[in-house]
Amino acid sequence: QKEVEQDPGPLSVPEGAIVSLNCTYSNSAFQYFMWYRQYSRKGPELLMYTYSSGNKEDGRFTAQVDKSSKYISLFIRDSQPSDSATYLCAMTAGGTSYGKLTFGQGTILTVHP
Amino acid sequence: EAGVTQSPTHLIKTRGQQATLRCSPISGHTSVYWYQQALGLGLQFLLWYDEGEERNRGNFPPRFSGRQFPNYSSELNVNALELEDSALYLCASSLGMMNTEAFFGQGTRLTVV
Numbered sequence: 001q002k003e004v005e006q007d008p009g010p011l012s013v014p015e016g017a018i019v020s021l022n023c024t025y026s027n028s029a030f031q032y033f034m035w036y037r038q039y040s041r042k043g044p045e046l047l048m049y050t051y052s053s054g055n056k057e058d059g060r061f062t063a064q065v066d067k068s069s070k071y072i073s074l075f076i077r078d079s080q081p082s083d084s085a086t087y088l089c090a091m092t093a094g095g096t097s098y099g100k101l102t103f104g105q106g107t108i109l110t111v112h113p
Numbered sequence: 114e115a116g117v118t119q120s121p122t123h124l125i126k127t128r129g130q131q132a133t134l135r136c137s138p139i140s141g142h143t144s145v146y147w148y149q150q151a152l153g154l155g156l157q158f159l160l161w162y163d164e165g166e167e168r169n170r171g172n173f174p175p176r177f178s179g180r181q182f183p184n185y186s187s188e189l190n191v192n193a194l195e196l197e198d199s200a201l202y203l204c205a206s207s208l209g210m211m212n213t214e215a216f217f218g219q220g221t222r223l224t225v226v
Binding site: 032034036041042043044045046049051088090092099100101102103104105106 | 117144146148155156157158161163168169171203205212213214215216217218219220
């Protein structure tokens with residue numbers, strides 16, 4: 001079993017839709033949770049990071065962490081064609097895993113005009 | 114301000130050869146991370162350097178090695194190349210050891226033939 005599971009999609013939505021992207025994880029040592037966006041032939045771009053359970057909002061993006069269920073989500077409101085990309089969740093723990101980010105497989109999102 | 118820069122953009126090598134990939138972090142960042150993004154495998158943690166020292170390494174054989182120079186730039190060396198080493202190699206940097214805000218470069222596409 002992978003430490004981080006992410007539905008690869010692909011996910012296709014119309015412009016203006018609310019998008020929900022999710023990851024589950026098995027390692028309870030993970031403390032910080034990140035979402036990256038990766039456009040084709042580009043490096044990943046950090047969107048948001050959160051620590052501990054709860055919600056964090058940044059513009060059209062909301063990150064949600066539920067540590068008790070080992071489940072994280074990213075919501076995109078009023079989705080735009082420019083949001084079409086691969087979305088990667090990432091997590092990190094301290095101790096011997098310090099410095100290491102563990103990534104999900106990525107979800108491919110397409111937003112149609 | 115310049116982001117993380119990687120060179121070369123593309124690299125084609127023959128099986129058994131050595132490859133050297135280079136990374137310049139964002140100015141002021143002291144930590145450099147290397148990841149491998151192979152098709153179907155997602156991003157896998159390779160190495161972490163901070164202040165010139167290797168701090169952590171992922172589950173890769175010793176033929177993957179690297180170093181960090183006094184100016185914090187870094188080099189990844191892959192010896193005895195195998196076909197399955199073909200992947201996008203991504204470098205990221207962060208301010209100190211806070212890998213929760215790691216910024217990625219565009220990557221080096223290594224093809225082993």
